[in-house]
Amino acid sequence: MSDAKPARKPNRYAAIIERIFFSHYTSGTLEFQFAREEIVSVAAGLDVALPKNLGDLIYSFRYRYELPPAILATADEGLEWIIEGCGQALYRFRQAKLNRILPNEHLITVKVPDSTPEIIAAYALSDEQALLAKVRYNRLIDIFLGITAYSLQNHLRTNLKSVGQLEIDEIYVGLDRHGRQFVVPVQAKGGSDKHGVVQTHQDIAYCKAKFPDLVCRAVSAQFMSDDRIAMFELTLQDGEVKVVEEKHYRLVPAGEIRSEDLQGYNLRAD
Numbered sequence: 001m002s003d004a005k006p007a008r009k010p011n012r013y014a015a016i017i018e019r020i021f022f023s024h025y026t027s028g029t030l031e032f033q034f035a036r037e038e039i040v041s042v043a044a045g046l047d048v049a050l051p052k053n054l055g056d057l058i059y060s061f062r063y064r065y066e067l068p069p070a071i072l073a074t075a076d077e078g079l080e081w082i083i084e085g086c087g088q089a090l091y092r093f094r095q096a097k098l099n100r101i102l103p104n105e106h107l108i109t110v111k112v113p114d115s116t117p118e119i120i121a122a123y124a125l126s127d128e129q130a131l132l133a134k135v136r137y138n139r140l141i142d143i144f145l146g147i148t149a150y151s152l153q154n155h156l157r158t159n160l161k162s163v164g165q166l167e168i169d170e171i172y173v174g175l176d177r178h179g180r181q182f183v184v185p186v187q188a189k190g191g192s193d194k195h196g197v198v199q200t201h202q203d204i205a206y207c208k209a210k211f212p213d214l215v216c217r218a219v220s221a222q223f224m225s226d227d228r229i230a231m232f233e234l235t236l237q238d239g240e241v242k243v244v245e246e247k248h249y250r251l252v253p254a255g256e257i258r259s260e261d262l263q264g265y266n267l268r269a270d
Contacts, residue, residue: 012048013057014068019046021071021081021093030076031094033086055165058083058091062198063189082198085164097240101195103222103230107248108268111261112138114251127190127223132170134229134251135186135221141172144231144247145217147182149174160209166202173214183211187220195220200234200241224248 019042024032036054043050051057061067062083075081079095086092116137124130132154135141141149154170172184185203189195200218207216220232229251233244 012043012046013051013060013065015046015048016042016057017061018068018070021067024093025074027074031092033090033092036089036091084198085166085202087162087164088159090164096197101197101220101232101234101241101243103224103248104246107246109226109228109248109250110265111252111257112140112143112249113254113257114138116251128169128188131188131190131221131223131229132186135188136170138249138251140221140229140231140249141174141184141186141219143249144219144245145174145182145184145233147174147176149182149184158206160202160206163202163205166199166206168203168206171207173211181214182217183207183214184217184219187218189220189222195222195232197241201236204236227251 016039020034020038023038023042024034039054039057040050066072067081071081075095079097081093082096084092084094116134120133120137121130124133136151139149141147149172152171152173156168156171157165158167159165168185169188170186172182172186174182174184176182185207187195187199187203200220203218204216207214207218218234220234222230222232224230227250229249231247231249233246234241235244236242
């Protein structure tokens with residue numbers, strides 16, 4: 001009797017997305033569209049359980065997991081496959097420039113007095129919720145961007161004709177001392193989630209469509225090691241997402257901010 005263990009069945013999400021991809025892809029293809037309904041038909045053809053939330057399959061490969069190796073191998077050098085929304089229940093596989101937005105471990109960390117209510121910290125249900133709460137209660141958008149900002153709505157789910165369904169983790173509106181007004185879409189990334197280039201495209205597109213008179217300043221926040229929070233301001237340049245500025249903060253009791261810390265901050269002030 002063989003001691004070999006039976007091969008594990010491939011992850012159903014990976015099996016479905018791989019089948020959809022290769023039903024459209026031919027060598028040299030740079031982009032193609034597919035419909036959400038294909039997830040249903042492909043799952044049936046593979047005889048695998050259909051995801052309860054069809055959108056979760058797309059979300060997972062945008063922000064949590066790498067695409068299957070067979071798909072990755074087809075990308076041209078320096079490019080990667082991304083999945084964009086391109087209309088109601090429509091998606092587009094497209095090759096885009098390889099772009100990983102990761103915190104720079106060599107940046108200094110600024111200590112900020114922690115104003116997070118303890119009861120909020122105790123009952124936050126996920127890393128993302130905890131991060132959004134810390135950003136909100138400690139006014140990190142104001143500190144990072146140098147404006148006065150107010151949370152308008154969180155977990156906004158809406159539709160944009162050119163994109164389809166989208167979700168923005170939180171939207172702020174704000175103003176500066178000159179009277180300029182801003183709209184700030186915020187991504188919050190906790191755990192193993194990755195910064196989403198696709199989400200930044202969608203956030204900026206939505207804000208320009210819905211708030212045309214406001215300056216859009218897209219922000220992404222991410223938990224780091226040692227209780228640090230990385231904040232990025234992002235923009236689009238030549239169709240690609242670029243980092244305008246990056247800062248790291250650590251929320252601490254006020255008594256842990258020492259005189260030498262303050263003196264260092266004074267020297268670095270603009």
